[in-house]
Amino acid sequence: MIGRAIDVTVVDFKLSKKFSMRPSRWNRLDRVPVPCHHGGENVSSDWKDLAFHLDFRRSDTDNIAGRNRDDKSRCMDLLEEWLKRNGDRATVEVLMEALSEAELQSTVDGLRDKYPEVTGKSEAPRCILIEGEAGGGKTTFLSKEALDAVSQKTELGRRHDIVLLIRLREVWEGETIEEMVWDQCVSQTTEGIDVQSIRAILQRNESRVLFLLDGYDELRPEAREAGQAIPKLLSSKMYLKSTVVITSRPSAGVQQYTRPDCHVHIMGFSPEHVDKYVRQYFEIVGTAEIAKELITVVRKNPLVTDLLHTPIFLMLVCVLWEDNPEMVSPGTMTDLYSNLLTCLGKKHCKREGVEMPTDGLPADLADALLQIGNLALEALLRGETLLDVSQAENENLNWKLLTARLASVLKNVPGLKVLNLSYTALTPASLQSLVQGFRHIPQLEELDLTWIDKLGDAGMEVLQTGLSSVPHLAVLRLRNVHMTSAGMSLLTPYLRHLAGLRELDLNLNEIGDTGLTSLTTVLPTFIAMQVLDLAATRITHTGMRTLVPALRHLTRLVKLDIGYNNIGDSGLECFSAILPHLTAMEVLVLPDIRISHKGMVALVAGLCKLNGLIKLDISNNDIKDPGLECLAAILPHLTAMKVLILNSTGISDRGISALVKTLPHLVELQELNVSWNNIGDSGIVSLVQTLCQPRKLDLEQNPPREKSLTTATAPRYNTTLQRLDFGWNRGITGAGLGRVAQLIGTPTHLPDTAAMALAEALPRLPALEELELENISMDLAGFQAVVQAAEEHPTLKRLW
Ligand SMILES: Nc1ncnc2c1ncn2[C@@H]1O[C@H](COP(=O)(O)OP(=O)(O)OP(=O)(O)O)[C@@H](O)[C@H]1O
Known part of the structure; x- marks a missing residue:
């Protein structure tokens, strides 16, 4: 913790070049007091945080706490225990990663200083921070540095072969470093390079890579969270041996993730x-x-x-x-x-x-400036330096004027790839001037007009005039733009220009079967399409009949959403026939498409071939128990399934009993929703019981070991399930819920007879070193017998 007075001892690891520490070596190591309170951190008092990040369980830390008198000894004990458990895997890098996850960054820096040969740090700085006021020339400086570096005019340039200039304002939440490089540093025309090959190149040449990161203050808040790529790069959790130069306005928080080796302040012009x-x-x-x-x-x-x-x-x-x-x-x-x-x-x-x-x-200009000023002020008050007009309350903005300005700005950003105007009050007239600017941004890859409900069909007519100017468009989001079949028909011929379209979102538009029919004339050309959203678009079984032959060509489709349409059993039947061709499918969203168990019978015939499916949503369809029974029969084929949504499907205990038989096959399951059904106590109890049972796979991978009683005695829990929703099932009573609570929460009870039998069995395992009885309750007599047997045991060192 920052600011505490410290006097801490950690262990001098005396690292070998291989960075490995074996327990045997460890025993011979001198324990030299090393201050680890760089910047005021106290590793001793924060040893529990460290333990957590070194994968120690609560019971382990409780044990360590119990057997030591003070935090200092607990910290020592923890490190010894960690070394002992991990052997060769206990490397200084792992320790440093855990320390920095435990927010003990100064200690990490201390270790880095102490072991430069291990951490890859040499005389050369790893991170250079360049700060300057707004408009002070940071971007200009960094761009010049990039040019000078590639022409090897600077020392940094001479020491690095790969120079990567990344504009942080263009980084998205979840984007990886390799994706940023692909997006910002590789030209569209480069062949034979993809994200994987970039990763391989960067890893192979790690110490020769120079990252020039521009504008930390402009990085979106979501992308600044710990665990995101840029914070990880800064805190040396990835590409540790690379060099990072980062610019920022002062006090934007770069130092939260790194202590720069060199700090430069741009003073401006002399x-x-x-x-x-x-x-x-x-x-x-x-x-x-x-x-x-x-x-x-x-x-x-x-x-x-x-x-x-x-x-x-x-x-x-x-x-x-x-x-x-x-x-x-x-x-x-x-x-x-x-x-x-x-x-x-x-x-x-x-x-x-x-x-x-x-x-x-002029009044309109003054008006627009005032409104933008207002937005900017609000953003500043929220501590944001990047103004996202699309997120603003913008009903009163003069969009015509703004888009005219935006269109002229587009001239200066020919490389623009993403244009997000979602949730704005654009009208067809204001869109007109913007679309005229599309010719200046031929590299545009993503256009988001989500939820601009003033656009309507007239807006689509305007939009189509600009599509031929942006042939690289891969993502087009038109969710809820009030388009009807007429708008769809107007737009469709121009969609042909977008041969590389990967994502098309038409959700919540009333395009109906007629609009869908015109869309299907171009769909087969989109062979790269991965995501197609057609939810709530007023499609019926007639529309499905025209859609299905076109869908067959989209073999790379990863997500299809056709929910909230009146598709019915017959519409689904023809869809199911082509499902086996859609082998890349991972997410199938089919809520409220008016199907019964008959539709399910057809669906499962196709579904069983989709063994990469990770999400299936058939909620709000009256499939009842027979429908679920059909689905359950093929679930063993869908072992990648992570999310299964079955709410409001009319299922009861009978359906659940079919489901529980196959649940153990869903080894990846993270979310199961069976709410708003007719499930009763027995159904829910058997469901939870099954979810709490050891999985087939767990047992196969972790067969009971001879020297440990762990697997044989301690319960194993489902480690993947994150969400189980069974609310609003009227048949579930307090008694059922009580039983569920017991299954989930109460430790297994070992009666005295079993505990005594265990105590008696212990001498028959003369080499036993550890006995784990975590989460098992015992009565006093049984407990005492076990403890006594453990104490008398010749080799047993640890009883949990
Ligand atoms: N060394 C320079 N020589 C000439 N002009 C410069 C120089 N540095 C900056 N400028 C001018 O100042 C403008 C703003 O500079 P720049 O965008 O680099 O500042 P910044 O510090 O990155 O701004 P921000 O904090 O807004 O990101 C540039 O567009 C350029 O016109």
């Missing part, structure tokens, strides 16, 4: 730089003669001089001087900002061909 910049600026714009006077003015005016250290402001002042020299020397900073705004407003009016009013900005 007075000489300012002079040089001004001269160059006016030379370029062709009015070199007015540069000298500006230099004199800014030297005399402290207000402006202070501002001009920041490059972005210097540029703006040059623009202002060019427009009207009188505006550069107002009395106050506010006046200067206001003059800058007027100057930019004038330029805007000139470009748009509108009159600039004499008394301020």
